[in-house]
Every structure is written in structure tokens, then in C-alpha cells.
Amino acid sequence: MTIRTRFAPSPTGYLHIGGVRTALFSWLHACHNGGQFVMRIEDTDRLRSTQASVDAILEGMQWLGLDWDEGPFYQTQRFPRYTEVINELLEHDLAYPCYCSREALETMREQQKAAGIKPRYDRRCRDRTAPPPPGVEPVIRFKNPLEGAVEFDDVIRGRIVISNQELDDLIIARPDGTPTYNFTVVVDDMDMAITDVIRGDDHVNNTPRQINIFNALGAQAPRYAHVPMILGGDGKRLSKRHGAVSVLEYREQGFLPEALLNYLLRLGWSHGDQEIFSREEMVDLFDLGTVNHSASTFNAQKLVWLNEHYIKTGDLTDKVARFGEMLAADGLNLEHGPAVRDVYEVQMERAKTLVEMVEKSRVFYTPFPGFDEKAAHKYLKLVVAEPLEALRNRWQRLPDWRAEPIHDVLKQFVAETGIKFGKIAQPVRVAITGTAVSPALDKTLWLLGQEQSMQRLSHALAWIRSRESG
RNA sequence: GCUCCCUUCGUCUAGCGGUUAGGACACCGGCCUCUCACGCCGGUAACAGGAGUUCGAUUCUCCUAGGGAGCGCCA
Numbered sequence: 023m024t025i026r027t028r029f030a031p032s033p034t035g036y037l038h039i040g041g042v043r044t045a046l047f048s049w050l051h052a053c054h055n056g057g058q059f060v061m062r063i064e065d066t067d068r069l070r071s072t073q074a075s076v077d078a079i080l081e082g083m084q085w086l087g088l089d090w091d092e093g094p095f096y097q098t099q100r101f102p103r104y105t106e107v108i109n110e111l112l113e114h115d116l117a118y119p120c121y122c123s124r125e126a127l128e129t130m131r132e133q134q135k136a137a138g139i140k141p142r143y144d145r146r147c148r149d150r151t152a153p154p155p156p157g158v159e160p161v162i163r164f165k166n167p168l169e170g171a172v173e174f175d176d177v178i179r180g181r182i183v184i185s186n187q188e189l190d191d192l193i194i195a196r197p198d199g200t201p202t203y204n205f206t207v208v209v210d211d212m213d214m215a216i217t218d219v220i221r222g223d224d225h226v227n228n229t230p231r232q233i234n235i236f237n238a239l240g241a242q243a244p245r246y247a248h249v250p251m252i253l254g255g256d257g258k259r260l261s262k263r264h265g266a267v268s269v270l271e272y273r274e275q276g277f278l279p280e281a282l283l284n285y286l287l288r289l290g291w292s293h294g295d296q297e298i299f300s301r302e303e304m305v306d307l308f309d310l311g312t313v314n315h316s317a318s319t320f321n322a323q324k325l326v327w328l329n330e331h332y333i334k335t336g337d338l339t340d341k342v343a344r345f346g347e348m349l350a351a352d353g354l355n356l357e358h359g360p361a362v363r364d365v366y367e368v369q370m371e372r373a374k375t376l377v378e379m380v381e382k383s384r385v386f387y388t389p390f391p392g393f394d395e396k397a398a399h400k401y402l403k404l405v406v407a408e409p410l411e412a413l414r415n416r417w418q419r420l421p422d423w424r425a426e427p428i429h430d431v432l433k434q435f436v437a438e439t440g441i442k443f444g445k446i447a448q449p450v451r452v453a454i455t456g457t458a459v460s461p462a463l464d465k466t467l468w469l470l471g472q473e474q475s476m477q478r479l480s481h482a483l484a485w486i487r488s489r490e491s492g
Numbered sequence: 493g494c495u496c497c498c499u500u501c502g503u504c505u506a507g508c509g510g511u512u513a514g515g516a517c518a519c520c521g522g523c524c525u526c527u528c529a530c531g532c533c534g535g536u537a538a539c540a541g542g543a544g545u546u547c548g549a550u551u552c553u554c555c556u557a558g559g560g561a562g563c564g565c566c567a
């Protein structure tokens with residue numbers, strides 16, 4: 023039987039880190055086994071579901087390259103099917119209408135809590151024989167077995183047993199006939215022939231209910247694998263309080279999909295001491311059964327480390343393209359300046375994110391930004407004016423404006439004049455970038471271009487002389 | 493409150509009865525060096541507690557503590 027997994031988010035919010043990891047594990051499990059991955063949107067909550075969320079989820083999945091074989095299916099388009107199954111259940115006396123009001127249910131729960139017992143529906147309508155009260159549209163409840171226990175072997179956690187006495191008769195349809203979650207998942211997983219349900223462990227308590235519905239429907243329940251939660255830095259479940267929620271936010275912040283995926287893979291799963299996994303290795307090595315049992319804390323610093331790694335590793339094409347987009351989005355005119363790829367290759371050793379890279383690269387695409395006061399004060403002194411000018415003149419005559427010859431000129435200048443490398447390098451750096459920090463000097467000059475470099479050096483010289491004399 | 497689940501350095505983790513308890517991020521030193529980084533070398537740091545089982549427990553069992561999840565006409 024071919025393995026079929028699915029990712030079934032509800033579009034009531036954005037796709038966040040926890041969801042992405044569940045999606046990744048589902049995708050990997052399908053790929054690893056040569057199976058299929060299905061995308062399904064659980065939008066039965068029409069009040070909270072939004073198209074914007076659907077779009078963000080799908081876009082996030084695409085950005086990460088978690089492509090699906092089937093779907094996306096929308097539950098709101100399957101209502102006739104759910105109604106059909108509900109009627110089937112009703113006919114076979116496996117479900118029943120319940121006329122209890124929300125208020126009555128609420129007071130019942132409060133009484134139960136006060137009595138120290140688990141709040142759950144007391145089944146008062148299960149064996150109701152009285153005629154339906156007029157004017158009340160009932161909900162439909164599933165007849166959960168009264169005795170026995172549900173046992174299942176979680177792929178990750180092993181055997182889990184829950185007594186039916188812990189379970190009440192859950193509502194499967196609202197008064198208006200719209201179905202509810204625990205019911206639609208079952209119908210969908212059944213109809214879509216899902217073999218392996220991989221989801222967050224906040225669903226373990228729902229699993230026995232769903233298995234009971236599968237049984238009532240005479241269908242074989244899938245295998246279940248409950249992955250542990252991801253916690254925020256405060257040890258609490260990851261939520262909107264922990265910074266960037268949407269995966270797309272990570273894209274905006276300059277993270278690479280391969281970094282995010284690699285990070286998430288290692289959160290709860292490992293392969294010996296290996297930290298870096300290519301997409302092929304992930305698919306090849308991933309094993310659902312060896313996923314950890316315990317929740318793990320999200321650590322942004324390690325994500326950053328992986329991002330640094332992927333910024334400078336592997337094929338650069340996509341990353342350079344993305345970098346170019348971000349430079350343009352920053353309002354920079356890429357026509358006037360060095361090739362984006364050249365800048366990328368120079369900056370990739372020193373940027374943690376693409377956003378940081380953009381910030382550090384503005385200097386190549388804008389007019390001289392002016393001097394950082396502290397840097398200028400420290401390095402642009404009158405004593406350097408003369409050597410700076412001499413050096414400028416040598417560079418001015420350089421016919422081949424590439425990093426290597428630029429560096430040769432500097433080396434020769436230092437050798438001939440006896441000026442220490444460090445004594446002249448920083449003044450040049452400040453002169454051309456305005457700050458004391460930049461990539462290697464020869465590379466910086468090269469990227470800036472000869473004309474621009476000469477202009478800035480002249481400007482700096484004039485600035486030094488006017489400052490010292492004035 | 494009830495039910496279910498979890499517990500190795502600060503964090504992510506390796507371990508699958510006998511190890512100086514390993515790796516990674518972060519942190520702290522050092523080297524490299526034209527700045528910032530990269531890189532390299534080194535260091536600090538953990539088996540929640542208690543009973544068993546066993547010649548021997550991080551590893552197996554139970555209890556306690558702590559943490560998480562669920563108990564919706566949300567998914």
C-alpha cells in the first residue's frame with residue numbers, strides 16, 4: 023500500500039513554525055516512502071477562516087518547496103459528502119439529535135467542574151424518546167461506545183490506551199448542518215485514503231474519538247504519529263507572542279528556506295551528530311519512528327547559524343536573485359553599481375541574513391553617504407592626507423580595476439613608503455565607505471568601481487584638509 | 493479537578509546495561525588579520541529526585557516532583 027500523508031491546516035491564522043514542522047515531517051515521510059502528500063484546507067469554521075490565511079499558507083508551503091501531489095482540497099466544498107455520512111450515521115443509530123441549549127451545557131459543565139469531575143456531555147439526549155421541542159434546531163452527536171477502551175500504536179510514542187469512559191458524545195454537526203472538526207477529519211482521511219496521519223501532539227486526545235468514528239463507519243483507521251510541540255523561549259507553547267509567526271515573516275527577515283527546513287528537521291529528530299542536511303539527505307534519512315517524544319524550545323540563534331551556513335553554501339543562483347529583489351525593494355538602483363552576484367559573493371562571508379546583507383551593501387548603490395563621525399575623527403587626520411593622495415594617484419592610473427591588481431598597488435605602496443598596512447587601510451576604508459567597517463579593502467574598492475572610488479577619495483582628502491585648516 | 497503525554501549541558505540533541513556521558517548553537521579564551529566577519533584551536537556546562545531489577549544503571553520498572561496538552565456548536 024502506498025503511503026499517503028496530508029497536511030491539513032485551518033486557515034484561521036498564518037502558517038507558523040510549528041505547522042511548518044508538521045508539514046515537513048509529513049512531506050518527508052511521504053517522499054521517503056515514495057508515497058503521496060496531500061494538501062487539505064480545514065475551513066469548516068467559516069467565521070474564523072479567511073482567504074488571506076489560505077493564501078499565506080499556500081505561499082509559505084511553496085516558498086519552502088514543500089510541494090503536494092494532490093489538493094489543495096477545501097472542506098467547505100465537501101459539505102454534501104459530510105451530510106451524506108451524517109445521515110448514514112443517523113440511519114444506523116450511530117448518531118442522534120441533541121436539543122440541549124448552549125446555556126444548559128454550560129451550566130452542566132460548571133457543575134461538573136465544581137464537583138471535581140471531568141466536564142463532559144452527560145448524554146441526556148442520547149436515549150431521548152420525547153417529541154422534539156418546537157423551534158429548536160438540534161445539533162447531531164456521535165454515539166461514542168460506552169464501554170471498553172481505544173488502543174492505538176502511535177508511530178512516535180508507541181501504544182496509547184484511552185478508556186471510552188473518558189470520552190463523551192461529541193457534536194459532529196451544528197444546528198445549521200455544518201460539520202465539525204473531529205468528524206470532517208475522519209471522513210476526509212477516509213475518503214482521501216490517508217495512511218499516516220502526522221500532526222501535533224495536541225491532537226492525541228482527539229485520536230480515540232476519531233478512531234471510534236472510523237469504526238462506526240466501518241473504515242480502517244490510519245496510523246497516527248503525534249509530533250511534540252515547539253515551545254517558545256519562555257517554555258510555553260509557541261504563539262504569536264514569540265516574534266515572527268508567519269513563515270513568510272522569516273522570508274522577509276532574510277532567512278533561506280533551506281535553513282528553516284534544516285533547523286526544523288533537527289528540532290525533534292536527529293541522525294547521529296549530523297547537523298547539516300541537504301534536501302536529498304533529509305528525504306533519504308528521515309524516519310518518523312525516531313522522532314523525539316518531548317517538546318523542544320525554538321532557538322533563533324541556531325536558525326541564524328544555519329542561515330549563515332546556507333547563505334555561503336551550495337548553488338548561489340536563487341539566493342542571488344532573492345538578494346537582488348531585496349536590494350531593489352529597498353529602493354536601490356541596481357543599474358548604477360556592481361553586479362549583484364559580485365556583491366553577494368563578497369558579502370556572503372559576513373552576513374547572517376539577506377536583510378543584513380542588504381544593509382551592508384547599500385554603500386555600493388548609493389551616493390557617498392557621509393562620514394560616520396567617530397570613524398572620521400579617528401582615521402581621517404591630516405597626517406594621512408599626503409599618503410592617501412599618493413595612493414589615490416596610483417590607483418587612478420591602474421588600468422585593470424580588479425581586486426587583485428588593486429591589492430597589488432596597495433602592497434607595493436606599503437612596501438615602498440614603509441607605512442604600515444593597518445595605518446593606511448582604515449583611512450582608505452573610511453574615505454570610501456564613510457565607516458570603519460566593510461569587506462576587504464581591495465574587494466570594496468573593486469565593487470565600488472574606479473571612478474566612484476577616486477571621487478570618494480578626493481572628497482575625503484578635501485574634507486580632511488578643510489577640517490584641519492578650518 | 494480529571495485524562496493523556498513528556499523529562500541528558502542555557503538551547504537542540506547522541507546514547508539504546510559497563511563511555512573520561514559525544515556533537516551542535518550560544519558563551520568564554522587563543523590563533524589568523526587592513527576593519528567587521530569567516531575559519532581554525534581550546535575551555536566552561538547535563539543524565540530532575542527517590543525506590544527497586546541487576547555484578548553494574550543515563551539506559552529497564554515503579555513512585556514523587558516539574559513541565560506540556562486536552563476536557564468547545566475551534567481546528
